[in-house]
Amino acid sequence: xxxxxxxxxxxxxxxxxxxxxxxxxAAYPITPSTQVMEQFSEYVADGLVDxxxxxxxxxxxxxxxxxxxxxxxxxxxxxxxxxxxxxxxxMLYIAAGMRFPITLACVNRALSAPINIHGDHSDSMGARDxxxxxxxxxNAQEAYDNQIQTVRIAEHMDVRLPVMSxxxxxxxxxxxxxLELLDDKTVRDFAGEYKATHPLLDVEHPVTYxxxxxxxYFMEHKRAQAEAMKNSRKVILDVAREYKKLSGRxxxxxxxxxxxxxxxxxxxxxxxxxxxxxxVDAMRAKGEKVGLLRPRVFRPFPYNELSDAxxxxxxxxxxxxxxxxxxxxxxxxxxxxxxxxxxxKQPIMINKIFGLGGRDLMLPDIETVYRELRxxxxxxxxxxxxxxxxxxxxxAAYGKA
Amino acid sequence: MAKLKDLIQKEPIMEGGHRMCLGCGAxxxxxxxxxxxxxxxxxxxxxxxxxxxxxxxxxxxxxxPWIHSAFENAAATASGIETMYRALRKKGKINKKINxxxxxxxxxxxxxxxxxxxxALERGHRFLYVCYDNGAYMNxxxxxxxxxxxxxxxxxxxxxxxxxxxxxxxxxxxxxxxAHNIPYVAQASPHNWLDLTKKAExxxxxxxxSFINVVSPCPPGWKSEAKDTIGLxxxxxxxxxxxxxxxxxxxxxxxxKPKEKLPIDAWLKPQGRFRHLFKPENxxxxxxxxxxxxxxxxxxxxxxxx
Numbered sequence: 001x002x003x004x005x006x007x008x009x010x011x012x013x014x015x016x017x018x019x020x021x022x023x024x025x026a027a028y029p030i031t032p033s034t035q036v037m038e039q040f041s042e043y044v045a046d047g048l049v050d051x052x053x054x055x056x057x058x059x060x061x062x063x064x065x066x067x068x069x070x071x072x073x074x075x076x077x078x079x080x081x082x083x084x085x086x087x088x089x090x091m092l093y094i095a096a097g098m099r100f101p102i103t104l105a106c107v108n109r110a111l112s113a114p115i116n117i118h119g120d121h122s123d124s125m126g127a128r129d130x131x132x133x134x135x136x137x138x139n140a141q142e143a144y145d146n147q148i149q150t151v152r153i154a155e156h157m158d159v160r161l162p163v164m165s166x167x168x169x170x171x172x173x174x175x176x177x178x179l180e181l182l183d184d185k186t187v188r189d190f191a192g193e194y195k196a197t198h199p200l201l202d203v204e205h206p207v208t209y210x211x212x213x214x215x216x217y218f219m220e221h222k223r224a225q226a227e228a229m230k231n232s233r234k235v236i237l238d239v240a241r242e243y244k245k246l247s248g249r250x251x252x253x254x255x256x257x258x259x260x261x262x263x264x265x266x267x268x269x270x271x272x273x274x275x276x277x278x279x280v281d282a283m284r285a286k287g288e289k290v291g292l293l294r295p296r297v298f299r300p301f302p303y304n305e306l307s308d309a310x311x312x313x314x315x316x317x318x319x320x321x322x323x324x325x326x327x328x329x330x331x332x333x334x335x336x337x338x339x340x341x342x343x344x345k346q347p348i349m350i351n352k353i354f355g356l357g358g359r360d361l362m363l364p365d366i367e368t369v370y371r372e373l374r375x376x377x378x379x380x381x382x383x384x385x386x387x388x389x390x391x392x393x394x395x396a397a398y399g400k401a
Numbered sequence: 402m403a404k405l406k407d408l409i410q411k412e413p414i415m416e417g418g419h420r421m422c423l424g425c426g427a428x429x430x431x432x433x434x435x436x437x438x439x440x441x442x443x444x445x446x447x448x449x450x451x452x453x454x455x456x457x458x459x460x461x462x463x464x465x466p467w468i469h470s471a472f473e474n475a476a477a478t479a480s481g482i483e484t485m486y487r488a489l490r491k492k493g494k495i496n497k498k499i500n501x502x503x504x505x506x507x508x509x510x511x512x513x514x515x516x517x518x519x520x521a522l523e524r525g526h527r528f529l530y531v532c533y534d535n536g537a538y539m540n541x542x543x544x545x546x547x548x549x550x551x552x553x554x555x556x557x558x559x560x561x562x563x564x565x566x567x568x569x570x571x572x573x574x575x576x577x578x579x580a581h582n583i584p585y586v587a588q589a590s591p592h593n594w595l596d597l598t599k600k601a602e603x604x605x606x607x608x609x610x611s612f613i614n615v616v617s618p619c620p621p622g623w624k625s626e627a628k629d630t631i632g633l634x635x636x637x638x639x640x641x642x643x644x645x646x647x648x649x650x651x652x653x654x655x656x657x658k659p660k661e662k663l664p665i666d667a668w669l670k671p672q673g674r675f676r677h678l679f680k681p682e683n684x685x686x687x688x689x690x691x692x693x694x695x696x697x698x699x700x701x702x703x704x705x706x707x
Contacts, residue, residue, distance in 0.1 A: 023485060023488040023489065023492075024481065024484050024485050024488050026481060026484070050488070050491065050492060051488070052484045052485070052487050052488040052491070054480060054481065054484050054524065055524070056477065056480075056520055056524075057516060057517070057519065057520030057523070058516060058517075058520070060473070060474065060477070060517070061474060061477035061480075061516070061517050061520055061521075062477075064470065064471065064474035064477035064478050064481065064517065065477050065478065065480050065481035065484065066481060067468075067470050067478060067481060068445060068468065068470075068477065068478035068479060068480065068481025068482040068484075068485070069481035069482065069484055069485040069488075070481075070485075071468050071478075071481075071482065072443070072481065072482040072485035072486060072489075073485065073489070074485045074488055074489055076481075076485075090471055091470070091471065091474070094470050094471060098470065200443050200466040200467075200468060200482055201443065201466070201482070201485065201486055201489065201495055201499065202466070203441035203442075203443065203465070203466060203497075203499060206463065206464060206465050206466045206467070207466055207467075208456055208461035208463050208466075208467045208468075209467065209468040209469070209470075210446075210452075210456075210468050210469035210470050211456035211457060211458040211459075211460075211461060211469075212452070212453050212456050212457045212458065213457075213458045214457065214458075217458045217459070221458075
C-alpha cells in the first residue's frame with residue numbers, strides 16, 4: 001500500500017514532519033539530529049510545507065520559541081540531540097508543566113564529558129523525569145511511524161503533553177534503511193487539524209500563562225499533569241492501533257520477540273534490539289528458549305504490561321545504553337525492578353551497561369549475556385547485579401590499549 | 402502623537418491591585434508604553450519582579466494575553482509567538498494586526514537573557530523589547546548585574562572595609578543593541594511621559610525588532626524614597642547618567658539636552674546604595690564616576706552629530 005523507499009532515519013523523520021506540515025519549527029543544529037532540520041529547511045525553501053522556521057541561536061531558545069509558538073496557538077515541532085537536549089533541560093520541564101503538545105525528534109547521542117558524538121541514551125534518559133512522553137524506535141521505519149503518531153498523542157485533549165520520539169544517533173539516524181511511506185494525504189488526515197486551546201493570539205479572550213503558583217495551588221497543577229501522563233497510556237494504545245489499521249505496522253507499548261515460552265530474556269531499547277534478534281534466531285534454531293522484549297514506550301512506563309510480559313521468564317538481563325551513576329544499575333533496570341517488585345512471579349534480574357558513546361554491541365557479546373542468563377536460570381546464582389560490558393580494563397582509560 | 406488626555410482614558414493593560422512595590426518604576430513604564438499601542442498586544446515576560454508581582458494564581462493583573470516561561474528567554478518566547486502569528490496569518494486563520502512586546506528587567510536582559518535577545522533581534526522578528534532597568538537583581542534581593550552602576554553597593558557587591566561596592570562599570574546595552582542594526586532603538590525615562598510614549602509609538606510602527614531601555618527606579622534596591630521615583634529618573638537624565646536618545650535605522654538623535662548638566666552627586670546622594678561613596682576617602686571614586694559620565698555624554702553627542 002505504501003511507497004517503499006531507502007532513507008536515513010533523519011530523512012525519514014523529516015519526511016514525516018513534511019507530511020504533517022506543522023505551523024512552526026524552531027531548532028538549532030546539533031549532530032546527529034542536524035540532518036532532520038536541514039532536510040526540513042529544504043522543504044520550507046521549496047515551498048513543500050507552509051511551516052515558518054525559526055533558526056534560533058541555541059537549543060534553549062529553540063525550546064523557548066517552541067513554547068511561545070505553542071502558546072500562541074499552533075502545531076509546533078523541533079529536533080535535537082545530546083548537549084542540545086541538555087541545554088533545553090529547563091525548558092523541557094516548562095513545556096510539560098505548561099501542557100504544550102510540542103513534539104521533538106530526539107536523535108540519541110552521548111552526553112559530554114568526554115565529548116562524543118555517537119549514540120547512547122544518556123540524553124533522553126536524563127530527561128525522563130521532565131514530564132515528556134518518550135517513545136523509542138528500533139529503526140528508520142519505526143522512527144517515521146512514531147513521528148507521525150506523536151502529534152496525535154500530544155494533542156489529544158486527555159493528554160496535552162509534549163512527546164519525545166527517540167532514535168539511535170548514527171546507527172538509525174544516518175544509516176540508509178528501506179522503509180514504507182504513507183502517502184501525504186493519509187498522513188495529513190491521520191494527524192488532523194490542530195485545535196488550539198486558549199491561544200495567546202486570541203486577543204479578544206486574554207489569558208495569562210505561567211503565573212506564579214505557590215503552596216496553595218502548585219500541587220494540584222502537578223497532579224493534573226501526572227493524571228495527563230496516566231491518560232496518555234490509553235491514548236498511546238488507541239493511536240498505535242489506529243495507525244496499524246492504516247499502515248499494517250507498528251507496536252503498542254513494546255515488542256515481544258519469542259517471548260511466549262522464553263525462559264531467559266534480554267530487555268533492550270532501540271536499534272540494539274535488531275542485533276539481539278539475530279542472536280535469538282540463532283539460539284532458537286538450536287532449541288534454546290531465549291526471548292527479547294523491546295520497550296517502545298518508556299514514559300509513561302507501562303509497568304503492569306511490562307512486568308506481566310516478564311513474569312514467566314526465569315532470568316532476564318535488562319540492558320541499558322545509559323548509566324545512572326551511583327544507582328544500582330541503568331535507568332531501564334531500575335524501572336523494571338520496581339515494576340516487578342509487586343509481582344508474585346519474578347525473574348532473576350541482572351543489568352548490563354553497554355554501547356556508551358556508540359560502542360558496538362556485537363553478536364558474541366549478546367550470546368555471552370544469554371549464556372550467563374542460562375547459568376543463572378540453572379544455578380539460581382548471580383555473579384554481579386550490574387556491570388559494564390564490552391569494556392576494556394583500566395589501562396585503556398589511559399589510552400594505552 | 403499621543404495626547405496625555407487620550408492616553409489616560411484608555412484602560413490600563415496592567416491593572417491595579419498587583420503587588421509591585423510602592424514607587425516602583427516598572428508598572429508606570431509598562432502602562433505608558435502599552436497605552437500607545439495602535440493594535441492589541443500579546444506580551445512575553447521574563448522572570449522577575451514584574452512577572453512575580455503581577456500574577457499569582459488564580460489572579461492576574463494582565464488584561465492582554467501574557468506569558469512567562471523562564472528568566473532568560475522573553476525574547477525567544479516572543480519570537481515564537483510572533484512566528485506563529487505569521488504562520489497563521491499566512492494561512493488566513495488570523496487577520497488583525499497584533500503588536501508583540503517582551504518585558505525584562507536588567508538581569509533578564511543584560512545578563513541571562515542577553516543571548517536570547519541578540520538572537521531574536523538578529524532574526525528580525527517584529528516585536529518590541531522593553532528593558533526596565535533598575536540596575537540589579539531586585540526580585541531576588543538586590544544582587545549586582547552587569548547593569549549595576551560602578552560603585553553601587555548591592556548584596557553581591559557590598560561596600561565593605563576594603564571594597565567600595567561594584568568595581569566594574571556597567572555594560573552599555575543600548576549601544577550593543579544598536580549594533581544589531583535593527584530599525585529602532587531608544588533610551589527613555591518614566592518621568593518624561595511624552596518622550597517615552599513617542600518612542601513607544603515609533604517602536605510599534607516599525608516592521609522589525611525595536612528596543613527601548615527605560616531607567617526604572619527601585620526604592621528597595623536604590624535605598625531611595627518611593628516618593629522620589631519620578632524625581633530620581635528625571636535627575637538620572639539631567640545628570641546625563643541616563644541620556645534620552647534614539648537610533649532610527651542607525652541615525653542617533655539626542656531627544657533631550659539638559660540646559661544645565663547636573664553634577665552626578667545630585668543623583669547619587671539620594672540613593673543609599675551610593676552612601677559610602679561620600680566618605681572623604683572615596684572622593685576619587687566620585688570624581689571617576691563624573692569623568693566617565695562626561696566622557697560618555699560627549700561620545701553620544703559626537704554620534705548624534707554624524
